[in-house]
Amino acid sequence: MSRMSRAPDRFHGIEGGHAMDERRAVLCPYCGASSLRRERCETCNGYFDPLSRQATQNHMGPWYIRDIEHPFRPGCSYAVVRAMALKGKITHATIIRGPSTRQFWELARRTPGVAHLLGLCHACQKPADPSSDKCPSCAAGFILDDDRQYLGLGEVRELPPVARG
Ligand SMILES: [Zn+2]
Numbered sequence: 001m002s003r004m005s006r007a008p009d010r011f012h013g014i015e016g017g018h019a020m021d022e023r024r025a026v027l028c029p030y031c032g033a034s035s036l037r038r039e040r041c042e043t044c045n046g047y048f049d050p051l052s053r054q055a056t057q058n059h060m061g062p063w064y065i066r067d068i069e070h071p072f073r074p075g076c077s078y079a080v081v082r083a084m085a086l087k088g089k090i091t092h093a094t095i096i097r098g099p100s101t102r103q104f105w106e107l108a109r110r111t112p113g114v115a116h117l118l119g120l121c122h123a124c125q126k127p128a129d130p131s132s133d134k135c136p137s138c139a140a141g142f143i144l145d146d147d148r149q150y151l152g153l154g155e156v157r158e159l160p161p162v163a164r165g
């Protein structure tokens with residue numbers, strides 16, 4: 001109690017800080033915001049019931065879509081990325097990351113396994129068919145491992161020593 005009265009300016013749970021707003025009872029498992037409502041998140045509108053949690057869990061995976069409106073969303077599976085690309089919710093200029101980019105942010109049109117769904121080869125940028133498994137121009141492969149546990153990270157390699165001032 002004394003903590004709350006002493007430092008009311010330390011609550012950052014709603015405005016995007018690192019700490020939970022302890023005046024709000026529920027921590028949203030999807031976006032990390034704290035909520036007064038117990039059934040549904042006030043920030044992302046996600047429902048907290050077990051079936052909703054399972055549905056979200058089913059769609060989770062190692063792919064991320066850069067979205068400043070929803071920066072704390074969980075990653076999604078390749079199946080979700082694929083469906084979004086085919087529906088036009090991911091475009092050539094959408095910034096994404098996933099196993100085929102080694103988790104570095106990349107334009108969707110340069111992302112293996114995603115660009116061809118948008119009609120382009122990720123490697124040579126020439127037209128490609130969403131249903132084909134490789135580029136007709138440069139033979140780059142379009143098939144990805146859709147294992148949702150696989151992050152696609154490169155190996156850890158030792159860095160050269162850096163002189164620090
Ligand atoms: Zn939320």
Ligand SMILES: [Zn+2]
Pocket residue numbers: 121122123124125126135136137138139140
């Ligand atoms: Zn190509």
